[in-house]
Amino acid sequence: MHDIYKHLLRKNDKKIIMMVFDGLAGCIHPDYGATEMQAAHIPVMDEMAAKGAQGLITHVAAGIAPGSGPGHFSLFGYDPIATDVGRGVLEALGVGFELGPNDLAARANFATHDNAGILVDRRAGRPAQERTNYLCKLLEDNIKIDGYQVFVLPGRSHRFVPIIRGKGLSDRLSETDPQVTGTGIPDVKAMDPGAEHAASIANEFIRQARAILKNEAPQNDLLLRGWGMLPDPPIETFDRRYGLKAAAVATYPMYKGIARLVGMEVLDSGKTFEQEVETVRKHWDDYDFFYVHRKETDSAGHAGDFKAKVRELEACDPLIKELWGLGPGVMLITGDHATPTAIREHSFHEVPALFNGDLVITDHTMAFDEVQAGSGMVGHIHGTDVMPLLLAFAGRLLKFKS
C-alpha cells in the first residue's frame, strides 16, 4: 500500500498538525464515575468536536496496550509490529546523539547491590543529576574495550544511555534488569547465534563498569535493557514517504528520538505547552507537518492522579485554540495509547481521534471523549490509517486510477 500512496502524493500549501497527548485516553475511574476526558472542562476541544469528526484508534491490535514506541510508529504510519527499534536507540537519538550504523545502544539504570551481590535498589537511591553526570563521565573515560568506542550519556536521575561502537555488534541481546529486587543480576545472553560476540562485548562493558563503580555505592551497579541498533535498511523518512517537511515539537528525549528516526526535524521547544505552541507558531512557515507532543497526561496516568490528568487537559485546552488558530488544513488531536489513572499503566483502550478541517464532515458528536469518539463518523480506525487520512483531509492525495 505504501507504494500506492506514494504514487498519489501531491504537494500543496495545506499544513497538518498532529497533536499527541501522551496516554490521552482513560477508562472509568471508580472514585469519579467518569474518564478523565469526560470529567475535564475543555470547551475548546469540545467545540472542535462539535465542528469536526471523531473516531477511535487501535494502534497495534485489539486488546493490545501499546508502548510509546509502537503507539507513535503507528500514528506516523509505520507498521508498529514490523518496526522494531530498541528503546536505547530512541533514547540516544532523543538526547541528540548522532547514532551510526555500528552503534549498539541500551537504556540503563544505576542500581545498588548488597555485599552478597543481591539487587536491593533498581534506581540506586535516585541520584541527583550532577552525580549521574559525574558517574557517566567516569564510565565513559575509563571503560576500554579493544576495537570498540564507548559513550555513556546521562539521562534523568538514575537513567543513562550506554553506546558501544564497533564491528560485528547485534541488538539480539537479553536484558539484565530482573524488574524486581532481592535477586541476582543476570549476564547478557545472545538471543540469536549471531549475537554471541555482541553479548561478550556487552558483558565486558558491564564487568568493567562494575569495577569502576565498586566504591561508588549506592550507585555500585547497573541494569541494561532496551538494546537497539539503527534499523537496516533505514526507516523511510516522512519526506520520502509522504512528501512532507515535518517538524517535531516535543520536550522528552524518547519522543524526539522517534521523530528523528522518521526524519522529522526536532525543534527546540522549551518545556511548557505554552512554549511548544509558541514554537509551532514561530516555525509555521517552515514546515508542512507539525507533530506536537505533550507528556504530562501520561505521567498523571502512571501516577494514578485523576485530578492531575484532568487539570493537565484543562490547562492545555485554551492553547489548543491557538494551535487551531494558526489555520492548518487539517488538525488531529489524539494520543499514542491510553494511560487510565485507574490502571496506572498503558492500557489497550482505543484512543479518541478528533479531526478538524475544511474537508472533515461535521458529525453528531459534541464533546471530546472516549464515548463520543466511539460513535463518531470516523469510526474505528487503525493507527496506520491516520497518516493517509491526514494527507487526504489536506488534499494531498490524487485519485487512484480513472
Next chain:
Amino acid sequence: MHDIYKHLLRKNDKKIIMMVFDGLAGCIHPDYGATEMQAAHIPVMDEMAAKGAQGLITHVAAGIAPGSGPGHFSLFGYDPIATDVGRGVLEALGVGFELGPNDLAARANFATHDNAGILVDRRAGRPAQERTNYLCKLLEDNIKIDGYQVFVLPGRSHRFVPIIRGKGLSDRLSETDPQVTGTGIPDVKAMDPGAEHAASIANEFIRQARAILKNEAPQNDLLLRGWGMLPDPPIETFDRRYGLKAAAVATYPMYKGIARLVGMEVLDSGKTFEQEVETVRKHWDDYDFFYVHRKETDSAGHAGDFKAKVRELEACDPLIKELWGLGPGVMLITGDHATPTAIREHSFHEVPALFNGDLVITDHTMAFDEVQAGSGMVGHIHGTDVMPLLLAFAGRLLKFKS
C-alpha cells in the same frame, strides 16, 4: 475467501438490486453548510433509511479517492488494486465491441496542433458527432499495419477508441496526452522491456493517423491514454463467482464496459432514470441481480453544481420507490466514490450504503446521508464486503461448517 464463499452459494428466487449513484457522497459545502445528501429532500430514500440499515463504504483504502473503475470493481467484489484494467478496455466493451485476447485498446481524443507541432486544443474544438463518426471511419479504412487489424470506434464528441488487433501486443505503454496545451505531444514509450514491439506498433498507428488527419484541422492530431488489454486470465464472471445471472442497467459506455467485463448482460436502458427503472421492470423475471447506474450525480459533482446534485437526487427519489416496489430480496443504494461539489473531483470520503430487505435489521438512522450512515448499524465496511453481504441478505449463502 472467494473459494469459501463459492462453496457456500445456494440459489433461490430472491432478487438483488444494487443501485449506484455515481459520485453519490459529498462533504460540507461552505456556501450551504451541508452535504448534497443532507440538503436533498428525498422522502423515499429517507423512509428506506428509517426501515433499513446504513453504513459507510471505503472502496480502496483509507484516504484514497477511487477512480470509477476501482470504485465499481470493489462494489462488485473484485480487489480494486489487483484488478488492473485499462480504461480503453472498459470504453471498448462499453460501446459493445467484442474485444478479443489479442486486442490493444486505448482511450483517444481528437486534438489540434499548430504549425510548429505544438498542442493547442486537447479536444479539437469538440467536433460534432457526425464529424467524429466520419473521421473514425477515415482512420479505420486507411491505416494499414502489416499483420495487424485496426478498428476505430467513435465516442462522444472528440472522443474515440482505437483498437489494434494482432500478435505480441502489450498494454504496458505510456500515454501521449500531456494533459496541458502549449507543449509537444510525446511518442508512446514501452513501460516494460516486453512492450517495445507494442510501442512501435502504437507509434506507427499514430504516424499514419497524423498523415491521414493532416488536412482535417482542427482535428489534425490525436492523444492516446488508458491503454488496456483484456485481463489474462479473464476476470471471473458474476455467474461463476456468485451464482447470479446479472444484468446491467447503465447509460454510459464505461459502466457498461465494467459490467460486461464481470459477465453481466448489458440491457438496452435508454437515457433517463425513468427508462432505466422501466428496463429493470421489463426484465425483472429474467435476472437474479440488477446493477443500476446513474451518472448525473457525479457530473454535477464535477461541475461544482450543488443545486444540480441535490436536484438529481430529488428527481430520482420517487423512482427509487418503484425499484423497491418490484420486491427484491435485498436492495442496496450506494455510490462508487464521493464527488463533492465543494471539491469538484472524486474524493476519499466514505460513501453511504443503505440496505433494505427482510433480513436487514432496522437501525436507528432516519435519513439517508453521510453522517447518519456514519452512525448506522452496518458500520464501516470495505467495498469488497458488499457482495457477500448482499448474497447473505438475499439468503443465498449457506452456513460455514457445522
